[in-house]
Amino acid sequence: MSTPLLQVDDLKKHFPIRGGLFGTVTGQVHAVDGISFSIAKGETLSLVGESGCGKSTVGRAVLQLFPITAGQVVLDGQRIDTLSASSMRPLRQRMQVVFQDPFSSLNPRMRVRDILAEPIRNFGIAKDAADLEARLARLMDTVRLPRDAINRWPHEFSGGQRQRIGIARALAAEPDLIVCDEAVSALDVSVKAQIVNLLQDLQKELGLAMLFISHDLAIVEHMTHRVAVMYLGKIVEVAGKRSLFSAPMHPYTEALLSAVPVPIPGQARTRKILTGDVPSPINPPKGCRFHTRCPYAFDRCRVDEPELRPTGEGHIAACHLHDLPRAQNPLLNAVAA
Amino acid sequence: MSGEPLLSVEQLQTHFRTPDGVNRAVDGVSFHVYAGETLAIVGESGCGKSVTAMSILRLIPEPPGKIAGKINFLGRDLLTLSDREMRKIRGNEISMIFQEPMTSLNPVLTVGRQIGETLRLHQGLSSAAAEQKAIEMLTLVGIPSPETRVKDYPHQLSGGMRQRVMIAIALACNPKLLIADEPTTALDVTIQAQILDLMRDLKHRVGAAIVLITHDLGVVAEVAERVVVMYAGRKVEEARVADLFANPRHPYTQGLLGAVPKLGSSLTGETTRLSEIPGLVPSLKNKIQGCVFAGRCFMATEVCHTIAPALELKAEGHAAACHYAPVEAVAA
Numbered sequence: 001m002s003t004p005l006l007q008v009d010d011l012k013k014h015f016p017i018r019g020g021l022f023g024t025v026t027g028q029v030h031a032v033d034g035i036s037f038s039i040a041k042g043e044t045l046s047l048v049g050e051s052g053c054g055k056s057t058v059g060r061a062v063l064q065l066f067p068i069t070a071g072q073v074v075l076d077g078q079r080i081d082t083l084s085a086s087s088m089r090p091l092r093q094r095m096q097v098v099f100q101d102p103f104s105s106l107n108p109r110m111r112v113r114d115i116l117a118e119p120i121r122n123f124g125i126a127k128d129a130a131d132l133e134a135r136l137a138r139l140m141d142t143v144r145l146p147r148d149a150i151n152r153w154p155h156e157f158s159g160g161q162r163q164r165i166g167i168a169r170a171l172a173a174e175p176d177l178i179v180c181d182e183a184v185s186a187l188d189v190s191v192k193a194q195i196v197n198l199l200q201d202l203q204k205e206l207g208l209a210m211l212f213i214s215h216d217l218a219i220v221e222h223m224t225h226r227v228a229v230m231y232l233g234k235i236v237e238v239a240g241k242r243s244l245f246s247a248p249m250h251p252y253t254e255a256l257l258s259a260v261p262v263p264i265p266g267q268a269r270t271r272k273i274l275t276g277d278v279p280s281p282i283n284p285p286k287g288c289r290f291h292t293r294c295p296y297a298f299d300r301c302r303v304d305e306p307e308l309r310p311t312g313e314g315h316i317a318a319c320h321l322h323d324l325p326r327a328q329n330p331l332l333n334a335v336a337a
Numbered sequence: 338m339s340g341e342p343l344l345s346v347e348q349l350q351t352h353f354r355t356p357d358g359v360n361r362a363v364d365g366v367s368f369h370v371y372a373g374e375t376l377a378i379v380g381e382s383g384c385g386k387s388v389t390a391m392s393i394l395r396l397i398p399e400p401p402g403k404i405a406g407k408i409n410f411l412g413r414d415l416l417t418l419s420d421r422e423m424r425k426i427r428g429n430e431i432s433m434i435f436q437e438p439m440t441s442l443n444p445v446l447t448v449g450r451q452i453g454e455t456l457r458l459h460q461g462l463s464s465a466a467a468e469q470k471a472i473e474m475l476t477l478v479g480i481p482s483p484e485t486r487v488k489d490y491p492h493q494l495s496g497g498m499r500q501r502v503m504i505a506i507a508l509a510c511n512p513k514l515l516i517a518d519e520p521t522t523a524l525d526v527t528i529q530a531q532i533l534d535l536m537r538d539l540k541h542r543v544g545a546a547i548v549l550i551t552h553d554l555g556v557v558a559e560v561a562e563r564v565v566v567m568y569a570g571r572k573v574e575e576a577r578v579a580d581l582f583a584n585p586r587h588p589y590t591q592g593l594l595g596a597v598p599k600l601g602s603s604l605t606g607e608t609t610r611l612s613e614i615p616g617l618v619p620s621l622k623n624k625i626q627g628c629v630f631a632g633r634c635f636m637a638t639e640v641c642h643t644i645a646p647a648l649e650l651k652a653e654g655h656a657a658a659c660h661y662a663p664v665e666a667v668a669a
Contacts, residue, residue, distance in 0.1 A: 050525035050527060050528075051525055160617075188381040189554070189596050189597060190593060191381075193595075193596035193613050194613045194614075194615075196598075197610055197613060200610075215525065215526070217600060218597065218599060218600045219598055221598065221600060221602055245600070245601060255527060256526060256527060258530075259526040259529065260526055260555065261529070261556045262555055262558065262559075262599065263582065263597055263599060264582065264599070265557075265558040265561075265578045265582050271530060274530075274531070275531075277528070
């Protein structure tokens with residue numbers, strides 16, 4: 001296999017909690033606690049999980065929007081987490097981001113033209129003024145916005161159109177990787193479908209790699225090649241989408257899938273409802289982080305933290321159940337049933 | 338279904354006066370709810386579903402809002418009641434669950450006080466008795482160690498627990514009708530599953546009718562019995578939930594259903610493109626000629642742009658407002 005476009009090894013990001021009179025550090029939020037993954041050129045990897053699991057922090061760490069606590073981020077063979085701000089700058093052209101909220105992620109005082117031209121100017125992509133104009137026009141075409149809308153202000157557009165502008169801005173730098181941080185979550189159903197289709201088309205046309213961060217499993221299944229499931233700062237399972245959605249190998253993934261309401265009325269489903277809430281990432285539980293809510297937890301889960309290990313072709317999961325004999329593993333038996 | 342409906346809304350119009358014209362947020366919507374039934378109102382943001390819910394409880398500030406039409410609840414028209422009479426109904430016979438459990442609880446009162454408030458007001462319970470009942474309610478909605486939780490403030494609870502508290506407040510006085518406005522939208526899926534399960538379970542035990550406002554078709558399929566689809570302030574379709582999903586008759590509903598990816602799509606090889614509804618929701622500040630959906634409809638013709646289609650029965654218990662919706666013979 002060739003070198004992946006993005007390689008993340010044992011990434012950790014802890015945020016200090018300050019308190020008291022002198023602002024002393026009183027604890028750490030273990031937002032991301034040792035995760036590894038890679039994205040090949042032209043591939044979509046989705047990061048799914050519930051709020052507070054650290055998926056957005058991973059996206060920001062990959063983009064080097066803050067220093068990471070430990071681990072390394074390698075872009076196309078070059079380690080980027082140790083670079084200085086100035087040597088990082090040219091590399092930022094290769095990684096762009098689309099944010100969740102199309103209302104707050106565009107500068108209200110800049111016309112669409114300036115929003116899109118900024119990355120092109122910053123990275124010196126355009127040869128001359130005519131080239132810049134041509135690029136801007138092409139960008140508008142790419143995201144299916146009318147060319148004459150380029151002189152308007154962000155407030156003149158609807159949510160879906162603004163998200164198109166956000167995507168055009170990300171594409172302006174001609175990146176290899178786009179991080180979509182809940183890029184379609186804030187949109188209405190019919191508009192969401194438009195943007196999902198657009199992202200899929202763009203990926204095919206431009207051969208982009210995508211880190212698609214989302215909590216919406218149905219959208220993820222629709223969009224992605226591979227999926228990584230996060231829980232409380234850890235990746236608990238990574239697999240190709242078929243394999244993950246047909247035979248989840250971690251109890252959390254299983255519960256997550258069964259919790260999604262399916263738009264088919266009267267479909268009888270045996271739902272696995274998790275009890276309780278996600279524990280605090282300030283003091284994550286010992287052993288397996290999921291044991292407090294896991295329906296299958298046994299003694300070993302409370303003391304021993306499971307590692308990600310292969311459970312099948314291109315499928316890894318972190319769960320002690322896979323050490324049990326086949327017949328006693330509820331995950332495998334659920335699949336057979 | 339027969340007998341008198343618990344709630345019947347007739348030609349509800351809620352308009353807002355704004356500096357640049359009248360916003361017709363809800364424009365002539367009628368529906369009814371029978372006792373013990375769950376009715377879902379679906380639509381995208383700005384279609385008027387929340388305004389409809391707020392109008393039933395008369396929570397719309399007037400002015401700038403203006404509510405017209407009839408809202409019959411147990412033989413009384415809520416729109417003709419005095420504020421004093423209305424207060425006796427809110428939180429007592431009709432109660433509401435709001436979307437944001439973070440902002441709809443009072444941060445400076447304990448959850449016990451907030452659950453007890455409706456009981457003291459409507460049932461005249463003493464503080465001690467109200468707290469006792471509050472503990473019972475917290476047990477009912479599945480909050481662990483309710484005796485200590487009753488003294489907690491909202492910030493000490495997680496999002497899912499706060500929504501449980503909201504439900505406890507809403508159910509404290511045994512309402513006949515519960516209006517739930519996007520009750521699970523702000524929650525994570527695993528917590529959403531807990532709350533939906535709780536609502537279903539409580540409905541059987543308490544027997545209240547539910548009007549569920551949501552944009553999530555998955556939630557509709559799981560909990561509702563009948564569905565009203567709203568678009569741009571109008572009701573465009575109404576049907577029993579199975580009929581609506583199996584056989585949507587309005588092009589907007591068809592588009593909406595096609596725009597949602599279904600979980601399990603990769604297994605059946607159905608990873609085709611999502612169907613898009615082109616264009617945007619029309620502005621409600623301009624008077625719309627003809628069908629509200631005509632501008633985005635793939636089968637709109639001349640007549641759609643000039644004559645607004647009436648909401649007609651297209652099959653038994655299945656109404657749609659479309660000139661071209663297929664009609665089945667309705668059994669006389």
